[in-house]
Amino acid sequence: MPELTSLPATASQEDIAKIMDRDGAMILTGALDDGLFARIDAETQPLMDASAKGNDAFTGHNTTRTGALVSRSPACREAVMNSTVLEAANNFLLPYCDRIQLHLTQLIRLLPGQGKQPLHRDRLAWGGYLPDIEPQFNTIWALTDFTEENGATQVVPGSHKWDEKRQAEPEEVCQAVMPRGSVLLYTGSVIHSGGENKSQAPRVGMNITYCLGWLRTEENQYLSCPPEVAKTLAPELQELLGYTMGSYALGYFSPPQPNPDIPDTVPPELALGRLPREAPTAKKLMENSSAEIGSFVPLEAQ
Template identity: 40%
Template sequence: MKNINVERYIDTLKKDGYVIIRNLICGENLKALGQELETYFQKTPQSEGVFWGNNTKRMGRIFSKSIQSRHLATHPVILEIMNAILGPYCERIQINLTQAIQIAPGEYEQTLHRDDELFPFPKAGAEFMVNAMWAIDDFTEENGGTIVWPGSHHLETSRQAPENELVPAIMKSGSVLIWLGSTQHAGGANKTSVSRTGLTISYCLGWLRQAENQYLAYPPEVAKNFPEQLQDLIGYKVHRPNLGWYEGQEPDLLFHDRPDTLAAMDLFTPELDALAQEVVRARIAAA
């Protein structure tokens, strides 16, 4: 792997609300990824609606459609960045959604938005989600490269930005654009004669509802074949304390067994566990 100064990317992401990491994947892996996605794009109808676009194809459930995408989701550089931004607000981060996006010639510029508008709750300075957009094709100003409003994560939500403040994320195939859920951005208009393909892998705080229902996208009989790190990110691990259990236990037990009844267990953080034990000890001592 390239020697990458991740700290520098994290600093830029916090300051500008977005960052581009150039050429993070290349060669055979990149080619295979493009081919895996293209096979499904050929069968996928156009999306519908003014936000998702009528001249765009969008498909989810990407970890089932592309083996390469599983490596991208757990890329150590990406996870270090995601954990740096989201880690302070949760016990573990999780996948929010996967969406491959193919913007066809003639598509209009998308409405400016913040992706974290999904979560209608005051954010109090916290980040709730962060997106990674992998460029499958080169992203240019003309072909629908994502448009970002730098610094907008500090501003009020607006559907319009001063024209000279919008920046197209120009990047070569194999690069990745990362932006905060609070950064205002949009898919660009495609003014060329060929489509632009990108793959979004979005991450969020482990205690939120995921935009793409991960347990329906990857039920246990599917997810059991994924690498363990990806299984955990999808959500087959409890967010401690006690969020997301199956019969009071870790949901990844379903990869091996499906017992009819189970003992419910405390699924606490070590700190909470120690505190709970301390309370009981003190009660016993006082009795």
């Protein structure tokens, strides 16, 4: 039976990268401090209590899933922006894009009696259309202890390098057993699934994932965190949500109210009432225009 490698959250990026390349998954222990933990618990428990159970075997008939965490929980935003995880995600994905973006935020609560989820690769969200590159870097934060009994995530180490048609044998599957406060890192190509909760208490994980900046995301961040909310956030988090150009000519918008002084291809930051941090041409454009930034904010966000 294989085992996942566990390192402290203070591990070097070099060590994290080596293990991720070799196994496609690993655990960082002690990733959440007690103060942030308490805030996440306080802010997310009411959200989970108001969440419905899944309606199919994949989402889980005895599982609740709660999204829009950036919009709903200031504490969860800090986990999204965790410097160690974010640096590891950038190191992993930037060979294939100009910038990364937030793909998904979701609390996954396995209730007692929930069976095993089918084994799968998350990259199949994009079908089989990206055979030669890795599109995704994922995390599951343990908000409760993850044990064999309560459904710790099943993982097949090394499967990110397998042929896509190869199926995992039972002896190739292990579980991400880890204490509360740890985080499981895994690639979009590694085979995994939720485990079976045979305990009498919920198992709660916070699934935060990142992907290449030129792909469509699983969670639509512009609806989950619309401009009226996003404009209150730090620029770095706004950009991770997608409120910036993914690369040249990727992600501009046309203001609902045309302005003869400004091209109809403006950067998303203007919808939040600010200029791009790295766009001297846009800054020059604004300096030469009599228009004000506020005129680009959509009517519903004003």
